[in-house]
Amino acid sequence: MRNLSRFHLNGLRAVEAAGRWGTLRAAADELGVTVGAVSQQILKAEEQFGRPLFERLPKGLKPTSFGQDILKYLSAGFAEISAGLALAERRRDDVLTVSVAPVFASKWLVWRLQRFHEIFPDIRIRIDANVALVDPDTSDVDVCIRVGWGNWPHVKAEKLIDQVIFPVCSPPLAERLRQPADLAAVPIIREPTPMFGWGAWLGPNGLDESILGGGPVFSDASLCLDAAVAGQGVFLAWETLAGDAIAFGRLSAPFPDRYSTGIAYWFVTSQTLPQSRAVSAFYDWLKAELARMDT
Known part of the structure; x- marks a missing residue:
């Protein structure tokens, strides 16, 4: 898992939330930050990946083919983290x-x-x-x-x-x-x-x-x-x-x-x-x- 150190966690969270909701506004509301902050985090993540993750459309964001592949793993990963934290808090x-x-x-x-x-x-x-x-x-x-x-x-x-x-x-x-x-x-x-x-x-x-x-x-x-x-x-x-x-x-x-x-x-x-x-x-x-x- 050494490759995790090469990517910013906040950027990956922004990518996952934007991919799940389909809009910067909804992702920003979930993460408790501004729309501009989410946009910047996604841009930084795309720079790190070296290719675009989303198509910018008038009605929101559409994952590229590469973005769909990445989002599948990000969503599963963050769901596992959320479940682990939920178990910890439930105690x-x-x-x-x-x-x-x-x-x-x-x-x-x-x-x-x-x-x-x-x-x-x-x-x-x-x-x-x-x-x-x-x-x-x-x-x-x-x-x-x-x-x-x-x-x-x-x-x-x-x-x-x-x-x-x-x-x-x-x-x-x-x-x-x-x-x-x-x-x-x-x-x-x-x-x-x-x-x-x-x-x-x-x-x-x-x-x-x-x-x-x-x-x-x-x-x-x-x-x-x-x-x-x-x-x-x-x-x-x-x-x-x-x-x-x-x-x-x-x-x-x-x-x-x-x-x-x-x-x-x-x-x-x-x-x-x-x-x-x-x-x-x-x-x-x-x-x-x-x-x-x-x-």
Whole structure:
């Protein structure tokens, strides 16, 4: 590995980040430096390699054939380094990295984390708002909180709470809803690719989705909930998404019926690595907080 001494590590990091993101701006944001600094580091690396690594295009950077070959090894190498550092940090009982879907994080978790800090002031939590299920064995993530059936391979998944759904809307709009069939006369707020449809709630009430009219469509559940608060229609929500808005009077649940979707929230950790004190503390606290919603 003597050739490593002939190349600047910062330059190689800049090359790898730029190749992965495809733009100088995104690479600079990841590395915490300026765009100009990334550009200069790439130029120095190209001088050391003696040939260009990227084509400069109006929309960003495109690796040359030589650059693609180099990036394959750089990406694999830095991934291995990151995994090694993640394992080193995971051994600390005062650091916890939690990967959680942005909707769950923004509408439920962040509003309760202060209570965790009060109980465990020595544990530092880092929230990674992400929907991808990462590998806890090789990443810097200690815990994933995910929605699904819990049958992911090569991980340990412990059920936190079943997901139950129910319609929500603004209090003024709720006054127009006396029975489920009244949903035919109000706007319906939808996601383009939901994990479940209205049939999961309408079916047990002897109805189907054909009774529903149109309404606004938003790209994620958080925006759908905000639209419901604003009085734009009725949205099919769940407890961790809508519970706080209902408790504070911003939303109403016009019907008492709540039905399971068959999926649940899961606490996902490594199947092989020992569970740290921080992970155990966070799991116990999370279960207790979720149980409070039923009281």
